[in-house]
Amino acid sequence: MAPTLRGHAPDPGPAPIPAPSSLPRRSRSRVIAVAMAGCLAAGVLGVVGGGVAAAGPVGAGSYTETLPAGRLLPKGCGDIATNPRLFVTPDAPQGAVPTNDWWSSLLWKRNDCAYSEPLHAHPVSYDTFNNGIGLSYTNTARITGGATGVSEFKFDYTEDIRVGVTGMSAPVVKVADWTDWTVTPFWSDGQRTMKATIGHGMPFSHYQITGGNARITGSTVAPTVWSNSGSTIGFSIGTDNYVAYAPTGAAWNVSGGVITSDLGGRGYFSVAVLPDGADRQELAAEYGRYAHAHVTDTRMAYSFDESTSTVRTTYEFVTTPREGTETRTVASLYPHQWRNMVGGTPIAQTYASARGRMKNLVGTASFTTRMAFHGVLPEVPAVADSSGADRTTITNYLNAELADPAKFLGPDTYWTGKGLGRAARIAEIADQLDMTDVRDSALRVIKERLIDWFTASSGETGQLFYYDRNWGTLIGYPASYLSDEDLNDHHFHYGYFIAAAATLAKFDPEFASDSQYGGMVDVLIRDANSYDRQDERFPYLRDYDIYAGHDWASGLAPFGSGNNQESSSEGMNFANGLIQWGQATNNKAIRDAGIFIYTTQAQAIAEYWFDVHDENFPAEFGRESVGMVWGDGGAYATWFSADPEMIQGINMLPVTGGHLYFGDHPEYVTANYEDLLRNNFGKPTVWQDIIWNFLAAGDGERALREFRANPTFTSEEGESKAHTFHWIRNLAALGNTDNTVTANHPLARVFTKDGARTYVASNITAEALTVTFSDGTTLDVPAGKTATSGAFTWSGGNATGGKVVTPGPTPTGTPTPTATPTPTATPTPTPTEPPNPMSPTQYLLAGGALGGAAGTGGSVSVAAANGNHDGTPTNAQVFTATGLTGTYTGQATTFDLSVDSGTSIGNGVQARVSYDLTGDGVVDRVETYAYFATDPLVGWEHYRQTQGLRSSTGTLGDLAGGTVKVEVWNAIGNTDTSLGIGDRSTVTLPFTAS
Incomplete structure (x- = not known):
């Protein structure tokens, strides 16, 4: 069925990790250098005995092929969870089945x-x-x-x-x-x-x-x-x-x-x-x-010519003549293809499509596009006011990040990735400014967290990767936004891991080696968008639609509108991650795959998300951009918010040195911003930093004025004020990107301001290099440095020399955030039924009771959030059991709550379980779980503890006349949600009767 936007079919779902009101919902559906050729095929380890799996064939890292307890597999009709070839004929292609496609x-x-x-x-x-x-x-x-x-x-x-x-x-x-x-x-x-x-075509x-x-x-x-x-x-x-x-x-x-x-x-x-x-x-x-x-x-084939910084891509139609000898066909080209086609003359007649006019080659076997790759940078160079007041400002901002540069908001793959990305930005700019204590703090956090994920283990959060041979996929647990059940968003989530690993590899090359963790980075790349056609363990370019020129977020596209993608900029974060990782590890296969995806997708984003030529969106649509691209069109919407800042901003984050494509059309950048002001009836009030960062790519001076006028804004969850100020201040000095000039080095870019060009290049190797630009300019770049030309003679960075970052205690430059205190003396509502005998399985019953026996199936209404109440019960439905006596088993709480928000979009249901072990009115243990974003389809969904713990306080022990309270509320969203009761929702307590 087709989703209805304004409450659209939430990309699948559930926003798994709690987040402040501005948290973006990712995916939207229901959302090589160190290559180890045999790392998956060689057999891998399972998690055994609740401990750490021994190091396996993936260097010092490992993943499991044993599904961790309580974790979810891809789901669908019949036994497709374990047999993804259920609807595939025996003579179909072998190897991993494709997912995340238009079909x-x-x-x-x-x-x-x-x-x-x-x-x-x-x-x-x-x-x-x-x-x-x-x-x-x-x-x-x-x-x-x-x-x-x-x-x-x-x-x-x-x-x-x-x-x-x-x-x-x-x-x-x-x-x-x-x-x-x-x-x-x-x-x-x-x-x-x-x-x-x-x-296609x-x-x-x-x-x-x-x-x-x-x-x-x-x-x-x-x-x-x-x-x-x-x-x-x-x-x-x-x-x-x-x-x-x-x-x-x-x-x-x-x-x-x-x-x-x-x-x-x-x-x-x-x-x-x-x-x-x-x-x-x-x-x-x-x-x-x-x-x-x-x-x-x-068949598509691409090549990258480093000397001219050009990507050539050939699209071939192979035919079998059923009669006669003709082997050519008719090919319809998307705008990003025909604008960049080499040779060939389309006929005058065109097709209308959701992507704009398609032009036709009649009598062709193939066509070729040629696109310039304009380069990426590890980060915008620090060129502005290196010793004045602005230097003091950036220094203070960076010092404030010393103790907690990542600010992880959740244990799952997405919010872990966001934190890694945040820390990587801080490491890059601190390195440029020789603030090595801040840099090393950020690198240390990145390394510790990556090693944790890259080592199959089971702990409180159970952070690990699991390879499913049936589906040919690597799933990170805790998963989020249905990256497990629907295989959504792997390129979004893993792109952050890969990019952060690339930053770390520049300072700690041993980390990226085959003997350490390089192989684990490689399998993440292969899962999301494998660059190797011969590797049957993963589908080739899983998330990337070869002909459409962009990624798809949904794994199974269960919509009448086809597949969809919201955050094109997070897709570009993945592509940039491949470029940076390939460059850091001297692996051209990965680097060139990243350059191909990056260059082609930048063109597709300009056409289909931004419509920079004002030709593809219907005139009556009246918008400068869409938040989401669908198979049958586009929507000024997101899965998680109707705020214009987020609808437009979701295609602007994260902001890295790989996102300078924002400025490919500077006049469009200002048009986008003006459209935001109209749609928002004024200046942005959330995600200001993301919006200003984007604006800086077209008008840095204006963005800097906005920043200076409102320095107390709240940063977006993956951004820091240090990075925002660095980005905006330096782009204001450099000007706009100049796409008329390319370089013979991938980590290079040209800027222009007031008619003067500044040439920038980064050298992350241990040898000095000379970068040659297409206008004949050369730039000498010392080893490990970022160099600039013209008025800016400053160069910085220390990214070589084999520095090893050793995990260790977090520095104490600024106070670490304090934990949420354990609630005490929480009043316990009087249940409407007498205390029930101890039973591990408790049913949510009418009247606010928990009971050991099922009741008649029914439902209660959970009030709309009408704001952000993530982590804070507001207008909750409360269910209580008293007088419980039982022996603690040492296990964890589990639950299965039936919820349904009808056709509404953007709702997130949240649960908290509180234990008063002795019934004395003092709460001994509180468990708050990540909210579950409901879909816009009528019918019960299952909210389970597998969303992950958002927070917990206190400890469990035996129950002696104790009280258990379950609270269910809407953390986000503007619509009531139905909660099943009677026999429809259960909480399983980790106790046995005493």
Whole structure:
């Protein structure tokens, strides 16, 4: 079903780690240098005996292949959790199954266990049914919403025709094949079969059938035939023109609005939709030359020329002639492709699509794009006021981070990643300013946390990585935003780990070696977007859509609107992480994969998230950007907030030296900011730092004025004032990026201000180097330094020399945050039922009681948050049991709460369990769990303790007439949530009856 934005289908879900009101919900769906070729295949370790798994084949690190207790696997129909090939035919490609694709709901079924959700291939969208496949070509957008708040444009799946086999009724549609950007669904009812090959950039769909005649019907109206000559028939549904091509000598018959053909007994045919404005007779004949060159494979190949800083990408359509010798086809190109195409002349007619106009090459086997890579930096160089008042300001900001540079907000992969990213920014800028104590504190935190995650162990948080051989995926636990159940957002989460590891590797190269933890970084890269086609343990480029030019966040795309992605900038954080890691470890395979993704995706973001040319968004949409790209359109929305600052800001964070692409179109940056002011009815009041950082890429002076006027703002959770000030102040001095000049070194960039250029390059090696720019300028860069030219002669950094960062105690430069005190003397509500006998399983019952026996199923309403109450029970539903006596087992509390927010988006349900062990009114143990972001689909969801502990205080012991209280409230969101009671929600206490 299609989500309704303004309360859209939350990307799957649940925001797993508690967060302040501004916390972004990630993923949105339901959201090599040290390569070790055999690190996964060689067998890996499980967590045994509750202790630390021994070091395995991944250097000093390890992951487990034993699913940790209580952790979740990908879920779906039937036994797909352990058999992801349940809906794959035996002759389909071997190796890990793809996920996170435009067609994923066909293979990974959940909402529809027989068929799929709409598949938005562009220019055609498809859907699967028992009797065939539906085709939809929508050339007019539907706009919803208004000038403020959530709005979206959608090129809806509106079926024109259905293609199938006469009499076919298949109980399930499986996947028979997939290539870089095509998929082949397969139907069989025991007597009839059909294969249909569909894909991105294909006006044609190709069919092979057995057991009956080809059959085409109109969905709501009969096709209007405008040409029927031998093996070719042209017909219209409304204003959409289609042509069906049977084998030579066969004929099409029309009866009662149904088009059929026996195909001359040869069992193959093709259907094409014609572009807008075409002379349909003429173009039907032209397309017909290629109708029987069935596309059977597609393949992308890229190369990076370091000397010219150019990425060349070739997209090849491999065909099998069903008759004749023609091997070429018709290819429809997205805007990011045709704007950068080398050679080739598209025809005049175009297709409308959710990504803008698609241009067509008729009679082609391949096409090539060429894009300039403009370079990245470890961080913006410190060039401004190195000894004046601003130096004092940045010094004070950095010193304030000495004791806690990461500020981890949760134990899961996402919030761990955010903290690692924060610490990496501090390390980079502190190094430039020779504040080695702050730098080393940040590096120490990064190293300690990475080693913890990179060593399979079980502790209070159980932070580890688990490899699932069935799915060919590496899942970090505690997971978040359904990175486990839906395989969402792996590139988002792991990108932070990889980028932080790259920063650490510059100062501690031993950490990145094969014998230490480099292999663990490599498997994270391979899981999210493997650069190695030969590695069957992971799908090739899992999260990256090769033809569309950008990532997808949802693992299974269970939406009528197809797949989606919110934070394009976090996708770029992953790509930049590959560049930085590959450069730090001298691994060009990883580096070049990162450069390919980065360069192509920067173009896609400019087109589809920002529409910098003002050509792709429908004119009536009236926005300068979208927060989310969907298969069928775009939405000015997020999964977690309707605030304009967050809708626009989610595609601006994190801010690193890899995000200078923000300034590729400086005039757009200011247009985006002005749009924010209009949408917000004034200046930003949350995420100001993120917004100003983005603004600085187009107008640094203006951003600096905004910062200076409001220095007491609250930093976004992954950002620090030290980094914000460093970024804005230095971009104000450097000016805008100059994309007319490139360099022969990946870590280089050119800026221009008042007509003067500044050349910047970073050298993270132990040898001096000379960087040559495309305008002939050269820049000498000492070992381990970032150098600048022109008015800025300062250079800084100490990133070489084999410095080893040793984990150790945290410095004490500033006070560490104090823990939340244990609540005491909490009044205990009087239950409406008498104290129940001790039973480990307690049911949430009507009237606010906990009971050892189930009651009649029902529900109570949990009031809307209408604000941020993460961690603080507000208008909670409270359930209490008293007089409990039991022996503590040493285990942990578990629970399974049934919750449903209907079709609302952005709700996050939270739970707290309190133990008064002796019933004396003093609370001995409090456990507050990370909130669970409900989806916008009607039906019960399960909120479990696997979301992870947000915080805990006190300790457990035996119960002696004790009291247990469960509080359930909405931490975020503006809508009430239903909570199941009676037999629908349970809490399992870690006690046995005494």
